[in-house]
Amino acid sequence: MKKYILIFYIILFLLFISILFGCDNPAINWPVYSGQEDNTPTKYTITYDANGATSGTVPMDNQSYEYLKFVNILGNTGNLARTGYYFAGWNTKSDGTGESYIVDDRYIITSNTTLYAEWVSNNVADAPSLMKYLKANFGILQTSIGQTKFKFDYYENTTITSPYDYWIKVGYDFDFFYDLQYSNRISTEMNHTVCQELKDHQERIARAAIDKMPNKKMKGGYFTSGWLYPYIYEGYYSYSYYSWKNYTIGNIGSSEYDKSKITGFEWDPLIDDHLER
Known part of the structure; x- marks a missing residue:
């Protein structure tokens, strides 16, 4: 019996030694010597x-x-x-x-x-500098339900089959727009309030772009697109909100581009999806 008790205490002692010297102990500030690793x-x-x-x-x-x-x-x-x-x-x-x-x-x-x-x-001289200008001045909006951010990109038309020079794509936070449209935590009244704030912000973007490049035919709005299954290019989607343009298409001209004439800012709602409830 004494033999087993002695073995038990020896095991306890060895376990104590292994814990003391084999594990990090936050209560002991072990010195770090030259050549040792400091884990701070x-x-x-x-x-x-x-x-x-x-x-x-x-x-x-x-x-x-x-x-x-x-x-x-x-x-x-x-x-x-x-x-x-x-x-x-x-x-x-x-x-x-x-x-x-x-x-x-x-x-x-x-x-x-x-x-x-x-x-x-x-002096905004081209589309890339316009994107920087828009990002610096309109990249963030504080709404009634919180802050949201935007990214700015553009497509330059070089064909005679489209009526514009630049398409300004205002990229938005998809989760923010989705919650605004579908979350039960946002009332219908608040949805309408924030939608108006987003619309007003888009108008400021449009008028600033037109002011900086008054001789260019432009269209724009909040826009996103992509593929649900990008590896096989299946399920293409695109969403547009609060679209606008600064040109109109007349009946005179040999092409869509020649027919279009610069006017002023106007909404282009026919191509839009609906964000309001």
Whole structure:
């Protein structure tokens, strides 16, 4: 019997030793010697650079972040400005050729990072610069049910069979629009309120685009498209909301493009899907 008791205590002692020296113990601050690994997570910072601003101050992010953590991008809280340019957000490269971010975008941090103020000339000369202008000024909308963001892209028509020069596609948050249309947490009255806010926002986008490029025939609106089964190109879908144009099609001309004439802003509801309940 004593033999078994002795064996039992020996096993307990060995188990104690293995726990003490074989596992990390948060209560003991073991020293780290040269050549040993320090498991303390490395943390990184984000610095904002004015990148040629003539006035204002950069925002300060005093936090540090672990590897691969999400960082919420700050806005132009210090009212940075540059003569002859408008602030278009932040960029990972000082010449604007890197990745662009605007306020509340999420950035995955992998190292100490500098984000540079992105400046775009007030003179909008082409479609790419127009997209940057629209993103900087209309990329975010605060609605009655929360904030939503938009992306801007365009299609340039080069044929005589279509009546326009540019189709401005305002990409939207699909989940936001879906909830607005179908969620039982959003009343019909609130649906109508937010739909009007989205419509007003689209009109501001349209009028700004027309103002910047008055000699171009344009159409636009909230738009998304894709394939339900992209690998086999089955189930194509597209949705359009609050479409508009700045041209009309007459009876004179040898082609659709020649027939169309620039007018002013007008809604083009016949091609739209319905967001209102």
